[in-house]
Amino acid sequence: MTEFPFAPAIAAAIFLAFCAITVSGALIAALSKRIIRGVCGLALCCIGLAGLFYFLNSPFLALMEILIYVGAVCVTIVFGIMLAEPEEVIEGESRSAALVWGSCAMLVGAAFFLALSRLSLAHPWLSPTSRADGSVAAIGVALLTTYSMAFEVISLVLLVAILGALVIARTGRSRT
């Protein structure tokens, strides 16, 4: 079987396209004024991330990213928006307040950016000696042995979230 012409170049182009989708989705999510477009940007960003996971030889994670983040999280957010406010009114904000909040956000963002970039530059990255096969069985074994503590803690967090939602729903019903 002959190699398809330009195969590495095509793969690189697709990889770059996924990077571009992720970054542009994130930018749309952060910059757009309409909240519904922001959610669409988030969905786009998640699809780009799924593509990157696929490049990391982990199709299971890629599909989970789409199933959970696009199919569940984004849908829930859009549903919330739709119930809350059909006609968006953009509130006017005073200039000085905008300046204060803007500079605060700028400072925090810059601090995060510097810390993360310093961390990633200073860390001695080792290329993995063996490539994990990324299969469902391997992920399952890892979750229940190496990472069982994290797994249990996450389930506790979910339990607390469900209980909290129940409490909020209960009080909401009795008030009306």
Place this chain on the structure above:
Amino acid sequence: MTIIEPIRILLYVVGALAFVGVNAAYLVWLERKAAGRFQRRAGPTEVGPAGLLQPVADAIKLMTKQLIVPPGSDELLFRVAPVMVMAPAMMCFATIPFADSIAARNIDVGLLMIFAFGSINVMAVMLGGWSSRNKYAIISAARVVSQNVAYEIPMLLTIITMLMVAGTMNLHEIVRQQEAGFWAWNVFRLASNPLMPVTFIIFFICMLAETNRAPFDMAEAESELVAGAYTEYSGMGFGVFFMGEYANIVIGCAIATALFLGGWGSPVGALPGVWWFLAKMYFLIFSVIWIRWTFPRTQFYGLLNLSWKILIPVSLTTLVLTSIAIKIPRMF
């Protein structure tokens, strides 16, 4: 003769596009014919023999219509929504095993892939409804979400039950396990798990609800909500939504065939597998149409009650009982 991989995939993509288009066109014809027969009338007869050219005429009509974007709507989202219904459905066709050697890609997590891309459908219908800026469309979008969220849970629970029985997410593997004959089909494997028919029925009901088919067609309840989320779409925008809906029905029935009815496996040993796959799939599609024209639309509360109070408890019970049935024989 071997064709190199990228070209083979390209051919399959073109084939899947053609398959979806032809299916959408002729399933509409079948639906209208069947509806006519159920109601003791003839259905389409005018264009071509037995009305067979009716879909072509419909397509020409849809394509010549003007595309209208309602003023004040979110134009970008309004135009993107039909694409978002269609594109994920096309992705799902990549992994459906029509026969042992006929599948674009034998993906190891194929079953998961179909559900991942299937979940984008809700978002698309909702965005279409929201961006139309139409009262009926927004009501329909809200209904679509609560319906799909409610029915996705029992659907995924039955899928988990199936995964435990099969032990793999690879659709080819699942079909191969059922190859011995019709007694080995998952729906009839009562010896290993007596609850299989229940699982199949729950899956089928959830499939009807997820594809927004009657008696669960809350998204497009034409007698209550004009045309639901699609009210403001004209011409091919509406046409693409419709094609997406039929593509989802085809995918749902193909999955049911592969998971429960033995896929390409032949019950008598004659004919190549792909014909058996198509026969089983079209039988399921026909029953989807059959159900639509037999039962009236349920009430919305009835719909949610059915899911939360009946289907979810039953599917959870089957899940627990199946895991017990699998585990207990291994303990001795």
